[in-house]
Amino acid sequence: PTRVFSGIQPSGGMHLGNYLGAIRKFVDLQHEYDCHFCVVNMHAITVWQDPQKLLEQTMHIAAAYLAAGVDPEKAVVFHQSGVRAHAELAWILNCVARIGWVNRMTQFKDKAGKDAERASVGLYTYPVLMAADILAYKATHVPVGEDQKQHLELARDVAAKFNHDYDKPDFFPQPEPLIKGQFGETGARIMSLRDGTMKMSKSNPSENSCIYLTDDTDLIAKKIKKAKSDPEPLPTETGGLEDRPEAKNLVGIYATLSGKSVAEVLSEFGGQGFGVFKPALAELVVEKISPISAEMRRLEGDPAFLQGILRKGAERASEVTEPILKEVKETVGYLV
Ligand code: ATP
Ligand code: MG
Numbered sequence: 001p002t003r004v005f006s007g008i009q010p011s012g013g014m015h016l017g018n019y020l021g022a023i024r025k026f027v028d029l030q031h032e033y034d035c036h037f038c039v040v041n042m043h044a045i046t047v048w049q050d051p052q053k054l055l056e057q058t059m060h061i062a063a064a065y066l067a068a069g070v071d072p073e074k075a076v077v078f079h080q081s082g083v084r085a086h087a088e089l090a091w092i093l094n095c096v097a098r099i100g101w102v103n104r105m106t107q108f109k110d111k112a113g114k115d116a117e118r119a120s121v122g123l124y125t126y127p128v129l130m131a132a133d134i135l136a137y138k139a140t141h142v143p144v145g146e147d148q149k150q151h152l153e154l155a156r157d158v159a160a161k162f163n164h165d166y167d168k169p170d171f172f173p174q175p176e177p178l179i180k181g182q183f184g185e186t187g188a189r190i191m192s193l194r195d196g197t198m199k200m201s202k203s204n205p206s207e208n209s210c211i212y213l214t215d216d217t218d219l220i221a222k223k224i225k226k227a228k229s230d231p232e233p234l235p236t237e238t239g240g241l242e243d244r245p246e247a248k249n250l251v252g253i254y255a256t257l258s259g260k261s262v263a264e265v266l267s268e269f270g271g272q273g274f275g276v277f278k279p280a281l282a283e284l285v286v287e288k289i290s291p292i293s294a295e296m297r298r299l300e301g302d303p304a305f306l307q308g309i310l311r312k313g314a315e316r317a318s319e320v321t322e323p324i325l326k327e328v329k330e331t332v333g334y335l336v
Contacts, residue, residue, distance in 0.1 A: 002033045005139035005175075007040035007080065007130075010057035011049065012202030013212040014064040014296075017190035019289070020256050021145030024187075025178060027069040029143060035075035036137055036317055037065055039310065042080045042087065043130070046123040047111070047203060060296070062306045064213060067295035072309050080133065082314030085321035090125075090132035092332060096162050097128045101154055107147065111203070131155035134175045135162075136321045143178040146189035147199055152177040166331050187256035193227035196245025214293045217286050224250075224282040229274045236270030238262050250274075254281050257288045 006026060008018055026037050039061045044054060058079060065077050080086050102108070105127050112119035122129075130151050134142055135158070142152055152175065159172035181187035192198045192209040200210050208223045215223070228246045235241060241248040241262070254277075255265045269277050299306060329336045 002141055003137055003139045004029050004033045004035040004141045004143065004178075005038070005134050005137045006036075006143050007038035007043070007133060008061050008064075009040050009044045009202065010054060010061045011044045011047070012057065012205070013210070013214060014061060015190075015200050015202060015205075015210040015212050016253065016285070016289070017145060017200035017210075018064075018202070019068065019213060019292075020181065020187035020190055020253075021147075022143060023064060023068045023070070025143040025181060026065070026075065029141075029178075030070060030075040033141070036139070036320070037070055037075050037077050038080050038133065038317075039065075039078070040080045040133065043126060046120055046126050058310070059300055059303050059306045062310055063296045063299035064292070066299055066306075066309070067213075067292045072313060076313050076316045076320075077309055078313030078317045079310045082311065083136070083317045083321055085136040085318070085325040086129065086132055088325060089136045089328060090129040092328060093132050093135070093158050093162070094125055094128050096165065097125075097131070097154070097158050098161075101157060102127060105150060105154065107151065127151045127154045128158065131158040135159055135172050136324060137317075138173055138324055139175050140173050141178050142175050145199075146179055149177055149179060168331060171327075171331070181256060186252040186262060190253060191245065191249040193223055193249075195228065196247075196249050211285060211289075213289050214296060215289075216293075217290070220285050220289075221279070221282040224278050224285065227278070229278070233271050233273045234266060234269050234277060236266055238266060240266075240270075247274075250277065250281060254284060257284050 006022060008022060026035065029035055039058050041054060041058050062077065066072065070077060102124060108124060108126070111123060131154060134155050144152065156174050159174055163169050163171050179188050190200045192200050194206050194209040208226050211220055211223055227250060229250065230244060230247060234247060234251065241251060251262055251265050255262045326336055
């Protein structure tokens with residue numbers, strides 16, 4: 001059976017990359033599969049979070065799920081810390097994963113920066129907690145952005161090593177990443193508006209680098225106008241976007257949001273400059289995200305409602321994870 005798990009960290013405001021790389025896929029998947037969508041607050045504290053803000057951001061991510069069209073009656077929507085299996089399984093899997101595997105993770109290097117000695121131990125073992133998130137459900141499919149591909153590979157290795165070490169060849173399935181969007185590769189990696197070689201991120205945003213789902217029309221227009229670009233007109237062929245990371249990113253965003261291929265977008269805008277393309281892009285972004293942001297604002301005005309959704313979701317999620325956790329504990333020789 002196909003079982004889906006994914007999560008988003010309440011580490012800041014929800015941006016266009018999270019929407020296109022993750023949430024939009026969730027909305028499609030929920031109709032067909034057994035889906036679990038989590039607000040991963042345990043991951044968020046791998047870097048310092050103000051407690052009050054962490055709670056608010058948790059509601060913000062829950063609101064984004066619902067506003068984008070995730071139906072909490074269909075998919076299970078919950079907070080990670082509300083389901084004990086995540087933490088308990090993470091410990092066991094920390095003892096399965098090898099230091100050498102974790103040392104290869106590029107996200108740790110990016111997030112820890114130059115002074116890795118001062119990063120939290122949690123940030124270091126983050127990929128193992130992510131493996132636990134997925135395996136606690138025996139999830140088979142994980143819709144994520146391109147940046148999570150390496151962590152998914154680690155989760156697969158952890159699953160295989162657990163199965164091998166405890167001589168249970170079929171215990172954990174090998175989780176498959178679902179990285180491509182509905183419209184192909186575009187959307188799987190949305191880049192910063194200020195630097196086409198860095199991904200758009202919640203946690204280290206430079207000014208004007210992110211479009212947040214809650215940005216208003218003027219702010220979106222301003223950010224896109226200020227987005228880094230180059231003096232050349234847009235090419236007429238997709239090959240002409242190579243070595244032009246900023247142009248490639250902006251065209252990619254247009255293609256993903258409009259449901260057109262990059263080639264189709266270029267057949268429309270090829271030969272024209274950014275003075276024409278940027279306002280068209282701003283208009284499209286506003287058209288697609290303003291209904292979501294309006295609904296997010298409405299939902300965030302009722303935190304008690306959102307809390308109720310998450311708590312009920314955590315109960316439903318626990319019904320899935322408890323039997324799996326029990327079997328894991330018996331397998332490793334814990335008294336249960
Ligand atoms: P942080 O900077 O705190 O890590 P983030 O913006 O990377 O935040 P996450 O909560 O780590 O967001 O990731 C949530 C989901 O969004 C993941 O599936 C991730 O792959 C996806 N995602 C994040 N950034 C992008 C992006 N720029 N383009 C496409 N998908 C993205
Ligand atoms: Mg991230």
